[in-house]
Amino acid sequence: MRLSKLSLTLLTLIALSLILTSALSAEPCDCRPGDANSDGDKNVADVVYIIESLFKWGPAPTPYPVCSADANNDGRWNAGDAIHLINYVFKHGPRPPTCEEWVETWGDYH
Numbered sequence: 001m002r003l004s005k006l007s008l009t010l011l012t013l014i015a016l017s018l019i020l021t022s023a024l025s026a027e028p029c030d031c032r033p034g035d036a037n038s039d040g041d042k043n044v045a046d047v048v049y050i051i052e053s054l055f056k057w058g059p060a061p062t063p064y065p066v067c068s069a070d071a072n073n074d075g076r077w078n079a080g081d082a083i084h085l086i087n088y089v090f091k092h093g094p095r096p097p098t099c100e101e102w103v104e105t106w107g108d109y110h
Ligand SMILES: [Ca+2]
Pocket: 034, 035, 036, 037, 038, 039, 040, 041, 042, 043, 045, 046
């Protein structure tokens, strides 16, 4: 069976529209590792938030407890994340991972 140029063009357009549709409908990566209080910044307030959540029965990091707290990208929410943030904020230490980096390492955060 031989495809005409018109058929080939139509198939190409359909394939492109399917690719674009799936790319546009994908959910944005909305977890910000290190932004434990979900205010858009990564700073000392997040350090306090993580410490209070761990040791003073404060609210869990939000909106996704592990991903939002995991500044050191080890897949866990613990004091190491507060230490990592202190180094990042005050000593120009390594930045927390991006959402995409976290998801690539640990999978879905929902
Ligand atoms: Ca924050």
